[in-house]
Amino acid sequence: NAETRLRDGTRISDLINHETREVKVRALSDPELYELEMERIFGKTWIFLGHETEIPNKGDFITRDMGSDAVIVARDRDGDIHVSLNVCPHRAMKVQTHDAGNTNVHMCIYHGWAFKPNGDFIGAPVEKECMHGHMTPKDQLGLKKARVALYGGLIFATWRIDGPSLEEFFGDAKYYFDTLFLRTKGGLEVLGPPQRFRINANWKTACEQSAADGFHTLTLHRWLAEVGPYAKKPDAEGKGADLSPEMYGCEVWTDQGHALRCIDLDRKIVRLTGKNPAELTAVEKLTALPPPGITPAMVPELLERFDDGQLQLMSWRPPQVGGFFPNGLFEFIYLPQPDGTIVGACALHAYIPKGPNQLEFMNWIFAEKDTPPELKARMLRQSVQMLGTSGMVEMEDSDTWPHQTEVAKGAMAKTITLKYQAKFDKGAPEGWPGPGHVGDGFTKDDTQWAWWKYWHELMTAE
Ligand code: FES
Missing domain, CATH: 2.102.10.10 (Rieske [2Fe-2S] iron-sulphur domain)
Structure with a gap:
């Protein structure tokens, strides 16, 4: 409960400062906390x-x-x-x-x-x-x-x-999860067994990132704009591609620590159709740019299964990255291809705790059962190249976690804090159809702070 103390007398409650939105770095590596997490978090949640x-x-x-x-x-x-x-x-x-x-x-x-x-x-x-x-x-x-x-x-x-x-x-997150996991009657299927690999890192380093940390994309994954799918030749002013527009959209978080980044598709719609997205219906936009694993021919099935609000969400700012508390991550992303088309990738990750200093990374790759075989093959290739054990993105992510885990053990490091102070100042935009806590604009820290708040709630519950 709130009075639970670690062996040195520190109360778990004192590891987190709700006013300043900070968490003691010690929380990322402490073996005593790890044992309690297995009972109080993994012993209690779904x-x-x-x-x-x-x-x-x-x-x-x-x-x-x-x-x-x-x-x-x-x-x-x-x-x-x-x-x-x-x-x-x-x-x-x-x-x-x-x-x-x-x-x-x-x-x-x-x-x-x-x-x-x-x-x-x-x-x-x-x-x-x-x-x-x-x-x-x-x-x-x-x-x-x-x-x-x-x-x-x-x-x-x-x-x-x-x-x-x-x-x-799931609470309010279910409205959004439905648009990912309940899209077709046939349902999703795994494209082979999950990839598995071990990383010398505490499970929370991966999971607090999974709670929709968007900002790291700009720096850790900057190659996406330098040589990757978002790259373009420098213009007359010497400017190449800029990833920052991909940081805009809505972020959603719930009281149970679930998080979603709903990234704006308008720029991609303009590129594909040459039209102003505001003048297109949700169906026209979904047909021009269907969700990952869906083809234009499958769009009528979406119309049968979702209400107007969910269709609007899927055609405007669909959930693309996020996590379900405590240790799951989804990526339903739209990847530009050299030929100008966009291929989706659908993946789920779980970060399995294997002691305070190790986790097992599992990666499942999905498509709809009804996705045409040729598209399934492209999705599989994209997912492996980007999101798998040898994936460009995940190799970078999983390089940070061991460093965090290692340095968090330092006698001085333990006393400093993780900071989650970037805060949305705008709530849901006009016409936003979904529930939950919603922030509008450039990515912020609210989703990750919600993850830690629920971690703290479970760790200090009676
Ligand atoms: Fe003896 Fe399982 S039968 S340990």
Whole structure:
């Protein structure tokens, strides 16, 4: 709770200054805080684990992590998806040691206890002899079960069986998430298994950036305008491309730490159509520049599924980058190509804590099931080149996090603060259709500050 103190007497509440919007640098690396985060954050919130198209068949499973806990995500004989703690209730062996596979019996290799995909105990070898006199009833010998919710095929789970629903946890962000994850009847599908790699960094360095940090794009990813998709030859005045117009739009944040950067498309619409976007309808704009993975022929399906406000959002300032608390990031981005066309990329990341000094970066690449194969191939290539383990953008991002984690341990560094003081002075623009806290203009720090506020709320909750 609010009085929880670290071993040196520091209260968790004192790590954050709500008036000045600062967080002690110590929060980025402290091992004591890490242990508490696993219980108070990853033990309580909904955690993104994967997509149902990773386990399309009955008996399919994948193994994932909910914070520091290993879990099995499995589809049973009825097609339902279950999430169970991957720890044998006999002597704590990891029950399923494969990353993925297909089985209706998850058997522990140590002494052979066996479990169904839903975690129920099936039995043990030479059961009569081995279990004779066993004190725990068999129906209580199953794997510990998490509560599961599917949203647009995304698999989420939580240990809070009676806590808020996933929809309540999304809150106002759901209106925007729907425009990404519920666009077609066929739904999204993964384009292969997720990429995974380890980085020597605290999970929060990646996740507070995922809460829609836009400003770093101008500097850390400046190659985007120098030699990348936004590059152009210097004009008569010697000016090349400028990334700063891409920093404009709306940013949305919620009380649960979810964040979205809704980047303005008007300049791209002008380039593609030669027309003033204000004189085009939402349908005309969506047809000229469909969302990532959508073709002009698929636009009528969007009209069936979304209201006027969401269509306006998708054609004007769609959510392109953002995060779901605590450790998920989405990127549904529009990438200019050398031939003047724009190809979208759809990716989700999760940053899995692996100790106070390490995280596992997982990257899923998506398209709609109905996206034409040729476009899927282009999207896959774009996503791998930009957003994957060898992606130009993510290599840069993941170079900063280890440095932050390392220097945050310094005796003096621990005493200084992270600053989230760039603040929107304008709320939602006129005609903005969506809910939530909204800022209009050049990217600011409000989304990331909301992330830390919810971190603090959970870390100090009763
Ligand atoms: Fe799993 Fe003994 S630890 S059967």
